[in-house]
Amino acid sequence: MIQPFDGHAIAPETAAFLARPHRLLINGAWVDGAGEMETRDPATGLVLAQFHTGGAAEVDRAVKAARAAFEGPWGRMTVADRTAMLHKLARVMDAHATLLTELDIIDNGMPHFIAGLTTANCVEMVDYYAGAVMRIAGTTIAPPRHIAAETEALTYTLREPIGVAGQIVPWNVPLSTAILKLAPALAAGCTVVVKPSEETPLSALALGQIVLDAGLPAGVVNIINGVGAQAGQALAEHPGVDKISFTGSTATGRRIVQAALGNLKKVSLELGGKSPVVVMPDADLSLAIPGVAMATFFLQGQNCMAGTRIFAHAAIHDELVEGLAAFACSMTLGHGLDFATTQGPLISAAHTEKVMGYIERAKADGATLVAGGERLDRAGNFVKPTIFTGCDNAMPLMREEIFGPVMAVQRIETDDLDAIAALANDTPFGLSGSVWTRDLSTAHRMAKRIRSGHVSINCHGAVGTNIPFGGYGQSGWGREFGQEGLDAYLETKAVTARL
Structure with a gap:
């Protein structure tokens, strides 16, 4: 039976999703977490689902899985294959657009015209970054003077993925914010551990199943639900994480920066505004x-x-x-x-x-x-x-x-x-x-x-999708969307060869 919400029905696919267990995605498998929470429809107060949560132990397992995928199948994949896989991810997302749209409506409360638009934009964004994979390019530049004075030499730059990215997603546009972090990270060749908001976990969990259905290798995308003080803190502190991308309040952004100091991981922040x-x-x-x-x-x-x-x-x-x-x-x-x-x-x-x-x-x-x-x-x-x-x-x-x-x-x-x-x-x-x-x-x-x-x-x-977005002052560090969003997940390596 399809559950009514304030007199309105949801699609059978959405009802079936709500009825299934909601666990953590680690290394390509749905696994139990250390705890459980519930999420409610903010328009009615109706309990939508119980979902598993994780803390430091689950984050550690997810980071290790992401590292193995980065150093293994995902890192060795050709750019042509990675492009094709991201385009396939977009097609599977599009096939489940109603599910993704309705989950953000009932979990977040947003009107349908916004949820439908953001779902379409998310599909577009995955396609956009899939097309950017083959445009990742370095440059050739003049070699150092002291080497060039003695012999011929070649100096060039490489753009390489940062590595394992931790991505902390807010509740206000949960699917959209997850994708604007996930798509460029995957295009760059990174692997990810996503921590959705405990207020709106459902569309991220549906996205996790879509990632599996699209055939991405195990460990490339891991999803750990939980509260910020446990899962979020553990992710920001973890020495195996090379970058943290966070969207949320300025106060929490400051705590993210402090937590990231241990291994001086790269940090990008999209914070508050007025x-x-x-x-x-x-x-x-x-x-x-x-x-x-x-x-x-x-x-x-x-x-x-x-x-x-x-x-x-x-x-x-x-x-x-x-x-x-x-x-x-x-x-x-x-x-x-x-x-x-x-x-x-x-x-x-x-x-x-x-x-x-x-x-x-x-x-x-x-x-x-x-x-x-x-x-x-x-x-x-x-x-x-x-x-x-x-x-x-x-x-x-x-x-x-x-x-x-x-x-x-x-x-x-x-x-x-x-x-x-x-x-x-x-x-x-x-x-x-x-x-x-x-x-x-x-x-x-x-x-x-x-x-x-x-x-x-x-x-x-x-x-x-193609327009850089980010803030001055206490509104954050770095940019998302566009080429700048991809650059945030890439390192630049300079190479000089004495010929």
Whole structure:
């Protein structure tokens, strides 16, 4: 029988997946872990499944399996065969797209239009990096002067895989974040140990079975569910891990760096954000109102590039706020399996309380509530899209990453781009941002002034498989997506031959 979720059914494949045991993937086999946890549908509170968890012992087994695969079948595979295997992985993922989409909906709470898009993007990303395998190339350069002065010589560089990569995945876009780490690592020739979030383990476990079905050798991909203080810590500390890639909070990122010091493993971090959205007086409000609203409310605001600090020029402030409030009030909150839903629940009851705490603090600080600010009186973790005006950069509402559907609007009176940029850049973060204007010169001058790794003009969060993404400041180290995402898993070796 297919289980209903808030009156909506799931596919038979998804129901069958939920009914199976959920164990750890180590060296090509599903094995028991040291403990168990449960995961719930955040829209209903319904328990979805029990899943096994691991700690230091299981991580150690997984790292050793990954090392053996790196030094064995995966490391010896030709680039043509590795390319073909990644393309096959993409085809198997595509064949199970409904399963992957529905698991992220019921485990994370995201609306269907987001889950379906991210699944399609994940298939595209595996194909993209499969095509990049044969483009990994070194260079020839002039040999050292002291050798070239005596004899002919040849100097060239090789690009080689780093080795075993530990990948710690967050709960907000679980499948997508797993793939944006996994695909370039495999393309580079690395093997991996993936630690999904304990809040959203299911799509990663389904991906593990898809990896096996696609025929990747045992040990190339290992999946260890567990809590961060156990499995995550053990992975970051493990001397057999050559690189850690982490997506999550800035506070946890600092702990990852400390844990990685033992063997000075390579570390890449995609961390928090508090992205500025600058709306100039000549902005096309028919574009800006829905665009700015979704900059904040996309994925319930539970995304690191959310544009939650809105700097609205006084000339359009009132009209913009009126439109944003109307948009927020028109959003349909509900279960992600309902195609009409435009905003789903927050991930957990504890996170919902945290978000509501920021809302109450903003009221106490004197910000003006113009939309939302309440929980829905129903099962699940639903908070209405919320907008505050009268904000300033001293408020926690403007300074701290809330990770919820809460927008802070600040009126700006000046036309001076340097002054506006100073407000936008008054943050320790620097992940994303956007500028809304019809003036080409203003758009590019403002984009240059915003200190963020990613800036969009007349849109927000314009990420793509081929576009590098990462942050300035406390938003992280390194880049993901695109060629830079592949480079993060490659070492450069220089070779000089005396001829």
